[in-house]
Amino acid sequence: MDQKLYTNHLEILKDELIMALGCTEPIAIAYAAAKARKLLGQMPEKCVVSCSGNIVKNVMGVTVPNSGGLKGIDVAAVLGIVGGDPDMDLAVLESVTKEDQEKTKELLNQKFCTCKLIEGVATLYIVVELRAGEHTALVEIQKTHKNITRMEKDGMSVLKKTEADEENGHKAGDKQLLTVKNILEFADKVKIEDVEEILNRQIECNMAICREDPYGAEVGRILIDGNEKPTVGLKARAFAAAGSDARMNGCPMPVVINSGSGNQGITVSVPVIVYAKEKNIEKEKLLRGLVVSNLIAVHQKKYIGSLSAYCGVVSAACGAACGICYMLGYPYEVVCETITNTIATVGGMVCDGAKSSCAAKISTALQTALLGMKMGLHDRAFQPGEGL
Numbered sequence: 566m567d568q569k570l571y572t573n574h575l576e577i578l579k580d581e582l583i584m585a586l587g588c589t590e591p592i593a594i595a596y597a598a599a600k601a602r603k604l605l606g607q608m609p610e611k612c613v614v615s616c617s618g619n620i621v622k623n624v625m626g627v628t629v630p631n632s633g634g635l636k637g638i639d640v641a642a643v644l645g646i647v648g649g650d651p652d653m654d655l656a657v658l659e660s661v662t663k664e665d666q667e668k669t670k671e672l673l674n675q676k677f678c679t680c681k682l683i684e685g686v687a688t689l690y691i692v693v694e695l696r697a698g699e700h701t702a703l704v705e706i707q708k709t710h711k712n713i714t715r716m717e718k719d720g721m722s723v724l725k726k727t728e729a730d731e732e733n734g735h736k737a738g739d740k741q742l743l744t745v746k747n748i749l750e751f752a753d754k755v756k757i758e759d760v761e762e763i764l765n766r767q768i769e770c771n772m773a774i775c776r777e778d779p780y781g782a783e784v785g786r787i788l789i790d791g792n793e794k795p796t797v798g799l800k801a802r803a804f805a806a807a808g809s810d811a812r813m814n815g816c817p818m819p820v821v822i823n824s825g826s827g828n829q830g831i832t833v834s835v836p837v838i839v840y841a842k843e844k845n846i847e848k849e850k851l852l853r854g855l856v857v858s859n860l861i862a863v864h865q866k867k868y869i870g871s872l873s874a875y876c877g878v879v880s881a882a883c884g885a886a887c888g889i890c891y892m893l894g895y896p897y898e899v900v901c902e903t904i905t906n907t908i909a910t911v912g913g914m915v916c917d918g919a920k921s922s923c924a925a926k927i928s929t930a931l932q933t934a935l936l937g938m939k940m941g942l943h944d945r946a947f948q949p950g951e952g953l
Contacts, residue, residue, distance in 0.1 A: 566754045570742060574751045574860060575759055577738035581863055582763045584770065585655035585710075585827050586819045587630030588812060588919045590623035590872075593710040594638060595645030596657045597693040602646045604718055605702035609695035612678040614642045617690035619872035621682055626920035628815035631661040632669065639678040642693060643669045654711055656819055688872045689825075709871055710825050740867040743860060745887075745901060752856040752891060757849055764852045767821040767859075771834045774818045775808035784810055784924040797843040798935045801836035801885075802928045808835060809924040823859055823884075824866040824877060828919070832881035832927050833862045836935075837888040846892050858888025861904070876914040878923065882930035883907040886938045895942065902946035906937030909952025 585592055594614060602609065616624070616638060629640045631648075648665030649657040672678070683690065691706040692715075705715035716724040779786045785807025789795050795803070808831040812820065822830040837858050841851040862884030869875050883904055890900045911933040914926060940946065 566747070566750050570747055571751065571754065573738050573742050574748070575738075575755070577740060577743070577863060578760060578763060578856065578859060580737045581823055582767055582821050582830075582859060583655065584766070584819045585822045585830075586657070586659050586817065587815070587827070588623065588627040589655060589710045589822060589825055589827055590620050590919065591627060591629045591638070591641035592655050592657060593689075593706055594620070594624065594641040594691055594693070595629070595649050596651060596655060596711055597691050597704045597706050597713075598642040598645030598695075599649030599651040599657050600713065600716070601693045601695045601702045601704040602649070603651050604704065604716060604723065605695050605697055605700060607697050607700070609646065609697045609702075611696045612642055612646060613681065613694045614638055614678060615681040615683040615692040615694075617683060617686050617688055617872075619688045620691060622916070622918040623872065624919070626918050627813050629658070630815050630817050631658045631666070632815065633666045634815055635669075635673075638680045639673060640669065642680075643672050643678050646695070647672070655822075659817075659819070688870055740863060743864040743867065745861065745864070745904070746897065748857060748860045748864065749891065749897060749900065751860070752853045755853070755856060757852060760852060760856060763821075764855050767830070767834050767855065768838055768851075770819055770821050771808060771831050772804070772838055774811050774816060774820055775804040775831070775835055777807070777811045777816055777818065779807065779810070780816055781810040781814035781921040782924060784921075784928055788928060797840055798932070800843065801839040801935075802931045804839055805832050805835040805931060806924040806928045809927050810921060813919060813921050813923055823862050823881060825871045826877050826881075828923050828927065829862060829877045829881035832878045832931065833858045833884045833888075836882075836885040836931055837892065840889045841892060844893070850892050854888040854892035856888075857891040858884040860884075861887040865904075865908075874916055875912075876916040876926055876930070878927045878930045879908065879911050879914055882927065882934040883937075885931065886934035889935075890938055890941075895938075899938070899941040902941030902944075903934065903938040905946050905952070906940050907934045909947040910937065912953040
């Protein structure tokens with residue numbers, strides 16, 4: 566494989582598969598708030614958070630982790646200020662204590678934080694402004710969840726070049742170079758030691774949250790309930806749904822994300838892992854299958870963007886089915902038909918924000934993706950004009 570493509574694809578995996586605690590939109594707000602608090606150098610007297618519509622949509626219905634069951638933009642911001650560790654990036658709220666939770670509730674009752682919708686900006690856009698006496702601090706995030714594009718102290722820019730380039734720097738990889746064919750070639754040729762650490766972390770973390778006691782709507786448990794011999798496909802859907810339900814309802818466990826989303830990180834990986842276990846597939850083949858699933862999902866999202874009204878678990882479920890295809894030795898044509906059939910069927914599913922219903926959407930998307938794979942095995946694919 567061309568060395569430029571090899572390096573590019575490897576850097577995309579390293580850049581995408583990072584740890585996050587809780588839904589990534591409230592976490593991004595908490596991260597910006599914690600950064601602003603550190604920049605201000607003291608406890609603020611007032612906080613103002615301005616967000617794009619897509620951020621508002623994705624934060625309104627989801628429980629902020631380590632908040633004691635609270636929801637909302639103001640909760641995420643205040644908790645980040647009070648107990649967040651900005652050096653932990655998207656695991657910023659891992660350090661929160663019970664005392665921090667109580668202080669957050671106190672400040673919320675005092676109307677310490679004001680939230681605003683801002684229009685005409687990037688779909689992923691957050692600004693946190695803090696004030697203490699005559700001193701102010703501002704942190705702005707755009708396009709991706711920890712891409713800081715502006716930092717100001719008392720109205721003066723203090724943004725370091727390394728922070729400005731954090732998400733768009735020289736190691737991010739060029740997603741425009743991804744194709745289905747070269748993704749499969751990369752999975753064949755990649756040195757396992759180059760991907761083993763990040764993929765083992767994805768396996769460990771994403772399966773761990775799926776095994777937690779049922780949360781929320783309990784979609785995963787209900788899928789299996791009464792079925793003494795569930796199929797591998799049903800198990801894959803149930804585990805992934807359970808992980809999402811835990812995440813959406815405040816489970817304080819981190820996951821490895823994909824395309825900026827924990828739900829997509831779970832959906833793109835857990836079914837592949839379940840299939841490998843049920844089919845007794847060797848570890849190396851599983852890792853290569855995860856390379857395929859993750860990169861196919863990223864390949865689709867480059868056309869969609871980090872946040873939109875398109876439900877991202879569709880692209881993630883499609884990626885998972887492609888990873889399963891790869892592990893089971895299905896040819897290139899079946900992988901392509903799996904993609905076509907999945908998107909043509911369920912590509913119209915709308916993202917109405919992060920919440921418990923994401924678990925059911927994951928189950929639905931995976932059911933469709935696995936059907937799309939089976940259709941491909943029977944040499945059946947939807948034709949141009951037959952899908953969205």
